[in-house]
Amino acid sequence: MTEVKLSIGYDEFEEGQRIGSEIEKLGSSSESASLTSLIIGDWGQAYENSSEEVVEALVTHSASFPALRKLFVGEMSYEECEISWITQSDLSPLLPAFPELQSLTIQGGNELSLSELKHDKLEELIIISGGLSKAVLEHIAASQLPNLRKLELYLGVEDYGFDGGLADLLPLIEVGKFPKLTYLGLKNSQIQDEIAAALANAPILDQLDTLDLSLGTLTDEGAELLLASDRIKGLKALNLSHHYMSDEMISRWQKSGLPVDVSDKQESDDEEDWRYPSITE
Amino acid sequence: MRPMIVIGIPGDKRTSGIQEARSDLGMPPAIILSYPEFLQGRSLGDLMEEQNNGVDLSAAPPLLRLESPGSSFEVERALIALGAPDSDDIDDSLHPYADRPDPRPLRVKVARQLKDMQGVLHHPSQWFRGYCRMLARLQREAKTACPGSLWLNDPTDIAAMTDKRQTQQILSEAGIPIPRPVGEDQQPTDYASLREMMLSRRMHRVFIKLAFGSAASGVVAYQIHPVTGAEIALTTVGVENYITRPPIYYNSGKLRRYTDTATISGIINWIYQHGAYAEQWIPKAGLKGKAFDIRQLVVLREACHAIARVSPTPITNLHLRNQRMSLSEAGLAEPIQEQVRNTAVQALAAFPRSGVAGIDVLVSGGSQQCFVADVNPFGDLLYDVKYRGCSTYEWEMKVLSARDYITHPSTPLIKEGLS
Numbered sequence: 001m002t003e004v005k006l007s008i009g010y011d012e013f014e015e016g017q018r019i020g021s022e023i024e025k026l027g028s029s030s031e032s033a034s035l036t037s038l039i040i041g042d043w044g045q046a047y048e049n050s051s052e053e054v055v056e057a058l059v060t061h062s063a064s065f066p067a068l069r070k071l072f073v074g075e076m077s078y079e080e081c082e083i084s085w086i087t088q089s090d091l092s093p094l095l096p097a098f099p100e101l102q103s104l105t106i107q108g109g110n111e112l113s114l115s116e117l118k119h120d121k122l123e124e125l126i127i128i129s130g131g132l133s134k135a136v137l138e139h140i141a142a143s144q145l146p147n148l149r150k151l152e153l154y155l156g157v158e159d160y161g162f163d164g165g166l167a168d169l170l171p172l173i174e175v176g177k178f179p180k181l182t183y184l185g186l187k188n189s190q191i192q193d194e195i196a197a198a199l200a201n202a203p204i205l206d207q208l209d210t211l212d213l214s215l216g217t218l219t220d221e222g223a224e225l226l227l228a229s230d231r232i233k234g235l236k237a238l239n240l241s242h243h244y245m246s247d248e249m250i251s252r253w254q255k256s257g258l259p260v261d262v263s264d265k266q267e268s269d270d271e272e273d274w275r276y277p278s279i280t281e
Numbered sequence: 282m283r284p285m286i287v288i289g290i291p292g293d294k295r296t297s298g299i300q301e302a303r304s305d306l307g308m309p310p311a312i313i314l315s316y317p318e319f320l321q322g323r324s325l326g327d328l329m330e331e332q333n334n335g336v337d338l339s340a341a342p343p344l345l346r347l348e349s350p351g352s353s354f355e356v357e358r359a360l361i362a363l364g365a366p367d368s369d370d371i372d373d374s375l376h377p378y379a380d381r382p383d384p385r386p387l388r389v390k391v392a393r394q395l396k397d398m399q400g401v402l403h404h405p406s407q408w409f410r411g412y413c414r415m416l417a418r419l420q421r422e423a424k425t426a427c428p429g430s431l432w433l434n435d436p437t438d439i440a441a442m443t444d445k446r447q448t449q450q451i452l453s454e455a456g457i458p459i460p461r462p463v464g465e466d467q468q469p470t471d472y473a474s475l476r477e478m479m480l481s482r483r484m485h486r487v488f489i490k491l492a493f494g495s496a497a498s499g500v501v502a503y504q505i506h507p508v509t510g511a512e513i514a515l516t517t518v519g520v521e522n523y524i525t526r527p528p529i530y531y532n533s534g535k536l537r538r539y540t541d542t543a544t545i546s547g548i549i550n551w552i553y554q555h556g557a558y559a560e561q562w563i564p565k566a567g568l569k570g571k572a573f574d575i576r577q578l579v580v581l582r583e584a585c586h587a588i589a590r591v592s593p594t595p596i597t598n599l600h601l602r603n604q605r606m607s608l609s610e611a612g613l614a615e616p617i618q619e620q621v622r623n624t625a626v627q628a629l630a631a632f633p634r635s636g637v638a639g640i641d642v643l644v645s646g647g648s649q650q651c652f653v654a655d656v657n658p659f660g661d662l663l664y665d666v667k668y669r670g671c672s673t674y675e676w677e678m679k680v681l682s683a684r685d686y687i688t689h690p691s692t693p694l695i696k697e698g699l700s
Contacts, residue, residue, distance in 0.1 A: 009646070009647040045485070047506055047507070048485075048506075048507050077564070077570055078572075079595065080646070085504075085506060085511075275531050275533055275534060
């Protein structure tokens with residue numbers, strides 16, 4: 001596998017470098033023909049400029065990347081841009097441009113759209129965001145991705161753009177929507193308990209290897225329903241890490257013999273409010 | 282070999298670390314003079330007479346080493362009192378910005394009555410004024426009490442290193458790469474002028490630092506959304522609000538994220554009243570979604586111990602919750618590590634009267650360029666890190682004992698005829 005990451009730093013952007021020309025340059029280089037994985041990092045002050053230029057350039061030069069199977073749009077850390085401030089755009093033109101694509105990862109939910117989500121070969125769709133909009137959930141519900149094996153959605157919180165609810169997620173877990181799905185991640189959510197409750201006995205569990213409900217606000221309430229479910233016993237992995245479950249619940253999971261990850265317990269805010277002196281070195 | 286005199290807190294980690302290292306190396310113990318007693322008014326000469334155990338300091342004038350004031354509230358309170366407008370000692374000669382008035386200064390009597398409230402930032406600028414007065418007094422008394430003595434780090438340099446405005450100015454003049462300040466000629470003076478400068482210069486992400494903090498005290502990672510005007514401040518500064526008196530600001534162990542203008546402007550204005558330095562937020566190199574900076578120790582022109590402080594937050598020097606790694610573990614290639622070492626050595630060389638400092642070096646994520654973010658005159662308290670088999674104190678004592686101090690320890694090796 002060959003992988004390249006393109007990124008435009010703050011100073012580079014100020015000096016006039018643009019992601020479009022970087023993509024063009026990569027397309028005309030000798031490595032483009034065999035490139036299997038492309039990561040687009042910061043396209044230049046992504047809190048101000050949308051990913052539209054990325055989409056346009058990739059569509060224009062798609063023929064230069066015949067081997068591309070994996071694409072990540074927006075891999076950047078908080079050192080470059082707040083996730084919730086990353087400005088995306090409609091990424092669906094990428095799909096027909098890369099008919100052999102197998103994996104698409106998107107980071108940032110602002111202005112994100114996937115208006116025409118159709119692809120015969122796409123196996124993985126991962127969206128990392130601080131708040132995924134209801135509109136994007138509707139696009140995914142309306143998608144045609146017959147080969148999808150992994151769907152991982154970081155749903156986020158209302159303050160950063162999550163304006164949906166459980167009802168918007170239910171179409172995604174209907175049996176038959178993604179017939180080949182084996183990995184389902186509905187995670188990083190402020191309604192993690194509701195999601196857990198809805199999934200605990202959902203028929204879709206029968207086709208899954210992995211259920212990922214990590215990084216959210218899961219408490220004993222949702223956990224209790226999961227633990228009581230027979231359907232989760234067929235899973236090869238259940239990821240509940242970063243949670244608000246009690247020690248007792250953690251211990252029940254550990255005794256259950258199930259392949260569950262209950263690491264990274266979160267404490268409530270009050271307990272973390274310790275103070276330190278200024279001068280300690 | 283010159284005897285060593287340490288002005289510090291007897292029995293704390295630093296003075297004990299030095300004594301252990303000396304004992305392990307078969308060196309005579311350092312003479313420890315009590316920082317609190319000196320602050321209570323005992324003279325350096327008196328303290329020396331009491332502690333020197335018959336060492337003849339005139340035969341070999343000593344090497345003087347000032348330690349960090351540590352986290353002792355007693356010391357903090359004494360320094361705030363010393364910085365009071367009605368203090369007996371008003372020698373502000375080492376204060377780089379002595380003419381800038383401190384906001385709402387506390388008189389000596391009030392300062393002496395301050396209560397120890399965990400983490401509360403009582404009066405940073407008055408603390409620093411008192412600190413500079415103490416440094417000046419140390420310098421004065423050392424000249425008379427032990428003529429010919431030499432400071433490992435000169436009080437003038439310690440004052441300059443403790444004020445970030447002055448540190449960055451000195452580094453910049455010496456040509457050391459530093460994050461670009463917000464406003465080259467004129468720094469902002471408050472929240473409004475900061476925002477105005479950030480927007481007009483298109484520098485949307487900055488670090489604002491209390492000029493004289495350490496350990497992430499009074500540091501704010503601040504950003505403005507140029508389109509929506511939204512703002513986010515990530516900081517360890519916590520606020521307690523009261524109806525009848527001004528808010529209290531404290532160091533919170535939890536990183537806080539503020540998005541409301543009232544709180545953000547309150548914190549930033551408070552920091553600016555005391556003295557602030559703002560610079561470009563350079564995206565730091567990272568590892569698996571975490572960012573790191575480097576603490577590189579420099580001892581007598583040689584870079585030695587180094588650790589990468591890896592953090593899931595922009596504030597990497599917050600002591601808890603951060604992982605420490607070697608530079609190689611953090612994924613830094615050897616040529617970059619070499620660049621870190623060179624940058625740190627050059628940074629300390631900008632302070633020609635100082636021999637030991639911990640330099641905080643940032644490596645930028647994309648271009649892997651090094652920038653100096655801070656120079657810590659007491660940055661050698663590093664645990665669990667070895668250089669050529671030695672702890673930090675062992676290494677320092679070894680290097681110091683190998684030299685005959687004809688000149689200041691930080692002068693180039695070649696002049697001392699030693700390798």
